[in-house]
Amino acid sequence: MSLLVVGSVAFDAIETPFAKTDKIIGGAATYICLSASSFVDKIHLVSVVGGDFPKDTLELFQKKGIDLTGLEIKQNQKSFFWSGKYHKDLNSRDTLLTELNVLGDFQPKVPEKYQDCEFLMLGNLTPDIQRSVIQQLKTRPKLVVMDTMNFWMDVAWDSLLETLKLVDVLTINDEEARQLSGEFSLYKAALKIQSMGPRFVIIKKGEHGALIFHEEEYFFCPAYLSIDVIDPTGAGDTFAGGFIGYLYQLSKQRYITFEDMKAALVFGSVMASFCVEHLGPAGLYEIKLKDIHHRFDLFRKMVTI
Amino acid sequence: MSLLVVGSVAFDAIETPFAKTDKIIGGAATYICLSASSFVDKIHLVSVVGGDFPKDTLELFQKKGIDLTGLEIKQNQKSFFWSGKYHKDLNSRDTLLTELNVLGDFQPKVPEKYQDCEFLMLGNLTPDIQRSVIQQLKTRPKLVVMDTMNFWMDVAWDSLLETLKLVDVLTINDEEARQLSGEFSLYKAALKIQSMGPRFVIIKKGEHGALIFHEEEYFFCPAYLSIDVIDPTGAGDTFAGGFIGYLYQLSKQRYITFEDMKAALVFGSVMASFCVEHLGPAGLYEIKLKDIHHRFDLFRKMVTI
Numbered sequence: 001m002s003l004l005v006v007g008s009v010a011f012d013a014i015e016t017p018f019a020k021t022d023k024i025i026g027g028a029a030t031y032i033c034l035s036a037s038s039f040v041d042k043i044h045l046v047s048v049v050g051g052d053f054p055k056d057t058l059e060l061f062q063k064k065g066i067d068l069t070g071l072e073i074k075q076n077q078k079s080f081f082w083s084g085k086y087h088k089d090l091n092s093r094d095t096l097l098t099e100l101n102v103l104g105d106f107q108p109k110v111p112e113k114y115q116d117c118e119f120l121m122l123g124n125l126t127p128d129i130q131r132s133v134i135q136q137l138k139t140r141p142k143l144v145v146m147d148t149m150n151f152w153m154d155v156a157w158d159s160l161l162e163t164l165k166l167v168d169v170l171t172i173n174d175e176e177a178r179q180l181s182g183e184f185s186l187y188k189a190a191l192k193i194q195s196m197g198p199r200f201v202i203i204k205k206g207e208h209g210a211l212i213f214h215e216e217e218y219f220f221c222p223a224y225l226s227i228d229v230i231d232p233t234g235a236g237d238t239f240a241g242g243f244i245g246y247l248y249q250l251s252k253q254r255y256i257t258f259e260d261m262k263a264a265l266v267f268g269s270v271m272a273s274f275c276v277e278h279l280g281p282a283g284l285y286e287i288k289l290k291d292i293h294h295r296f297d298l299f300r301k302m303v304t305i
Numbered sequence: 306m307s308l309l310v311v312g313s314v315a316f317d318a319i320e321t322p323f324a325k326t327d328k329i330i331g332g333a334a335t336y337i338c339l340s341a342s343s344f345v346d347k348i349h350l351v352s353v354v355g356g357d358f359p360k361d362t363l364e365l366f367q368k369k370g371i372d373l374t375g376l377e378i379k380q381n382q383k384s385f386f387w388s389g390k391y392h393k394d395l396n397s398r399d400t401l402l403t404e405l406n407v408l409g410d411f412q413p414k415v416p417e418k419y420q421d422c423e424f425l426m427l428g429n430l431t432p433d434i435q436r437s438v439i440q441q442l443k444t445r446p447k448l449v450v451m452d453t454m455n456f457w458m459d460v461a462w463d464s465l466l467e468t469l470k471l472v473d474v475l476t477i478n479d480e481e482a483r484q485l486s487g488e489f490s491l492y493k494a495a496l497k498i499q500s501m502g503p504r505f506v507i508i509k510k511g512e513h514g515a516l517i518f519h520e521e522e523y524f525f526c527p528a529y530l531s532i533d534v535i536d537p538t539g540a541g542d543t544f545a546g547g548f549i550g551y552l553y554q555l556s557k558q559r560y561i562t563f564e565d566m567k568a569a570l571v572f573g574s575v576m577a578s579f580c581v582e583h584l585g586p587a588g589l590y591e592i593k594l595k596d597i598h599h600r601f602d603l604f605r606k607m608v609t610i
Contacts, residue, residue, distance in 0.1 A: 017489070089480075090489075175394075184322070184395075187532050208513035209527065220607050222514065222525040227492050262610050302525050303608045305567050 007123020010080035028123030031234035035241025051075035224273035242271030312428020315385035333428030336539035339589040340546025351375035475503040529578035547576030
């Protein structure tokens with residue numbers, strides 16, 4: 001049994017109202033894996049980097065229990081690079097630069113040893129690539145979680161719909177949920193998206209929290225209130241990593257219910273709170289389980305009446 | 306014992322992506338009073354309208370237990386009028402027209418019979434007017450709740466600070482809390498605003514809910530998820546009316562704690578959900594207590610883990 005994570009491992013250059021970086025480590029799969037590693041003993045990564053990606057980061061990944069057999073290293077090429085600048089409210093950002101580099105012709109290959117995958121997390125990539133990973137697995141995983149973004153709705157609509165049919169959980173932000181469903185009401189949007197395939201829909205609202213919908217039931221998880229938010233980059237992926245990581249851990253003990261998914265949402269939110277308090281993924285390097293559970297308890301207090 | 310409400314009673318013309326009205330009933334005090342009337346047996350209103358304000362609405366107010374002794378009717382003048390158009394996301398709006406009319410030289414007078422006020426709700430008005438009401442009361446109320454907006458920070462900063470010193474609870478939106486405190490972190494903002502006077506700070510986040518802070522404690526109340534939001538006008542005032550109304554009712558039975566304030570926040574949120582499902586205040590005319598408690602229970606389920 002393992003968690004398979006597919007997504008970008010990359011460089012980011014970030015500017016927020018509070019800080020500015022040169023090239024630092026980034027990428028959806030980086031945040032997902034680091035976050036999930038607090039819960040999961042066996043993470044399998046499928047991704048691609050260039051020869052410029054630092055060896056010590058790869059060693060860090062391995063120390064965290066992240067298997068890199070499926071990480072292609074194209075020695076003569078450069079890693080994916082994204083640069084962005086956040087607006088004053090931190091809720092929106094402008095992309096300054098996107099260099100696809102190795103990601104431009106990425107064709108993920110799932111190694112044979114990864115076929116024991118029971119949990120699959122598809123980070124934001126083209127829906128074609130996401131689908132090809134599902135199709136390479138001989139046994140369908142028990143839980144497939146997929147992230148996507150508005151860009152694919154604009155340029156790869158049909159492929160996105162194809163892929164949606166194959167997944168259990170879709171994570172998407174509120175604006176994107178409205179675009180995907182054509183419904184303004186998030187409740188109606190979530191029902192409509194369920195009819196497209198995913199039995200569970202998670203609507204992310206950034207600093208305002210997240211909602212999970214299943215049939216006509218739903219649960220609202222506020223974002224944990226961080227005293228200082230430095231950099232929201234990767235928060236959504238960290239959230240997804242905590243979500244699937246917690247469920248993975250739990251599924252080793254027992255059957256998962258919707259109630260467990262609610263708790264998983266909170267663990268995702270807690271992990272994201274550690275992430276946004278530092279630049280890049282630095283906040284995820286040294287998290288202790290007892291700190292995670294401490295915030296989980298604070299969170300419960302914060303919403304309990 | 307009574308609840309004193311001060312604020313505008315007015316006309317609005319509203320355009321949302323889903324509906325459009327001509328002149329309909331509006332005004333902060335209208336929403337506050339109608340919302341609070343579900344909980345409070347004795348509401349005293351201080352406000353001003355013109356001769357154009359419909360008699361049947363005033364009769365409706367009286368039927369709801371709202372005393373109009375303090376409502377000045379200036380027969381030869383026109384009522385305050387606001388017209389606005391909401392953006393597609395309903396979270397922001399443009400003011401198209403503001404006609405102060407009778408509100409231009411409003412000097413509130415608190416009638417002698419209103420001196421039994423134990424709860425005071427100051428709707429959004431100039432901080433001078435808000436302060437003059439507090440000063441007219443011979444005995445300080447047990448709980449003074451005040452709403453304000455960014456406009457007064459721009460044009461009446463010193464007066465706003467004077468008034469803030471005199472109140473127990475400030476309701477304010479997230480952007481305004483940041484402006485008032487100079488802090489980006491809502492946690493730090495709330496601590497700083499407490500140091501300006503109010504022992505409790507409620508930060509409203511529209512469709513994303515509200516937070517209440519007291520010393521270093523806080524509670525997050527998501528907005529109840531309405532299936533169809535038609536018109537957010539008055540939601541904040543309806544929320545405030547439910548908040549203070551519930552506390553008023555409870556204080557007749559026992560001493561109020563911070564735990565009670567949390568529940569009051571949820572009742573405020575529930576009342577706002579009834580409001581936004583209709584144009585103007587129509588959703589508040591016929592609410593049954595059992596429907597309020599039903600949504601309260603749904604809300605609890607929605608956040609409980």
